[in-house]
Amino acid sequence: MTQAVDLTEKFAAFSDHWRPRVAAQLNGQDVRLVKVQGVFPWHSHADADEMFLVWKGRFRVEFRDRVVALEPGQFIVVPRGVEHRTAADEEAEVLIFEPSEVINTGDAPVSDFTAPQGQTV
């Protein structure tokens, strides 16, 4: 892919929550775009670090012992194996960097939050 990709345009192309879309792939990693609202299940990823960069809105990454609140232009890396959940009181738009094989709900039981893999935007 050597075309310009516009984040605002890509986020405008879908509206469901907790359903990441793959906007690019490189070096075995995905750039995923996701709209979130509400609270995601607790989980971890044994073999993958995850980066969350907030594009729009307010977003939280919750750990068992603390909460990290993020605004647009702020990011966090959740190291592999660390239990966490993500949350937003109002809709937020988030860019995720992680290995292409990552399932969004990690080691949590499959649920309505478990997204199909490889949906592109």
Add this chain to the structure above:
Amino acid sequence: MTQAVDLTEKFAAFSDHWRPRVAAQLNGQDVRLVKVQGVFPWHSHADADEMFLVWKGRFRVEFRDRVVALEPGQFIVVPRGVEHRTAADEEAEVLIFEPSEVINTGDAPVSDFTAPQGQTV
């Protein structure tokens, strides 16, 4: 790293051009922040795809046969092996996502543009 990282704050912490700073590492990849102005040497990376996401200003990725102009919130992935150079008429701020071992000038001769590896911010 499980702290919030603020891109505006990180970009304010350095001022030199063409000297990427590592803002985070995950899954063998770097998140690098760079300020650019002028024209970078032609080069390619045999084993690494490179993503450029514009944070501030106007930025170009030039290929031998065309130019892709990017504005804030737009990104491009340059596939491994593809010759390119980056450029900006006025200072721009760019987030780069690429494997941690990548040298910024790739297969071009070492020059003043060749940045030290692993400088953090």
